[in-house]
Amino acid sequence: MLIFDADDTLWENNVIFERVIDEFLDWMAGPGLDRAGVREVLDGIEAANAVTLGYGSRVFLHSLRECVERLRGRAVTAGEAARISGWAAAFEGDGVELIAGVAQTLAELARRHALVLLTKGDVAEQERKVAASGLAGNFRGVHIVAEKNVATYEELVRAYDVVPSSAWMIGNSPKSDILPARSAGLNAVFIPHDHTWVLEHAEVDPKDAGVLRLSAFGELLKHF
Structure with missing residues (x-):
């Protein structure tokens, strides 16, 4: 997953x-x-x-x-x-600006794997962005949570009856995407973004073999 x-x-x-x-x-x-x-x-x-x-x-x-x-x-x-x-x-507004390669990459990955969306924030605001993105059809589930911590990831893999080590969390935030997912036993793909919120910054262990570092979203197709 x-x-x-x-x-x-x-x-x-x-x-x-x-x-x-x-x-x-x-x-x-x-x-x-x-x-x-x-x-x-x-x-x-x-x-x-x-x-x-x-x-x-x-x-x-x-x-x-x-x-x-x-x-x-x-x-x-x-x-x-x-x-x-x-x-x-x-x-405000009805649109979002997709990051380069996202639409095509997700469409291809959805043919090979089970995809799930996990985002935090205001429910109505996040629902609007998900709808505006046109990407929802690629995901088996869309989850909007108040916080992304270790318990969030543990609950998610239980809900999908997935062994944590067989799941990968993919994101740009060390604090919310990478570190808590690793602590919950998942693997992670870290795709840094130049404008990641300062409060989401944290150090990712460069020696952690469970973290795959990519420079662009489209590179996921080389690994999954």
């Missing part, structure tokens, strides 16, 4: 957040606190909110508002709130 991450593995995602963050840093940086300092505060707020509120654009916009309040030591003004709300448009 091949299990696929969605955001930044099948389609572009974090680059959209980074574009908004870039504008936010320009707005908030000033005397006494540069862009790097603002980003450090925002990263800390996002990390805390991910634990209590989860993931997705609504939580992200909430984090921007909280960051403004923390940095300015007061509640946001109506104008500031409107500016933050305006960034919601960046995450």
Whole structure:
């Protein structure tokens, strides 16, 4: 069984957040606190909110508002709130941008293997992206979870009655895709993405024989 991450593995995602963050840093940086300092505060707020509120654009916009309040030591003004709300448009729309080679590669792999999609985040938001991608027909199941941890992977292989060592998790995030899957006994395919969210970064043991490293999605056809 091949299990696929969605955001930044099948389609572009974090680059959209980074574009908004870039504008936010320009707005908030000033005397006494540069862009790097603002980003450090925002990263800390996002990390805390991910634990209590989860993931997705609504939580992200909430984090921007909280960051403004923390940095300015007061509640946001109506104008500031409107500016933050305006960034919601960046995450709306009926389409997604597939990463190169994804559609063709998944179609071929689906003829050879059982494929499953595993993604985390806001259910409605992720369902919209899955539908917009046109890829759902390749998967035997689509699972949207609050968090991707060891228990998530253990539950998934049990649900499909699969021996963990015969399953592969494929994704771009060391923290959510690679490390917990390996801890649950699955193999993993690590396909790095230039714009992986900073909070998803972690070290992957280069000596771990259970992790296959690829530079492009289409290379999966050489191995599966």
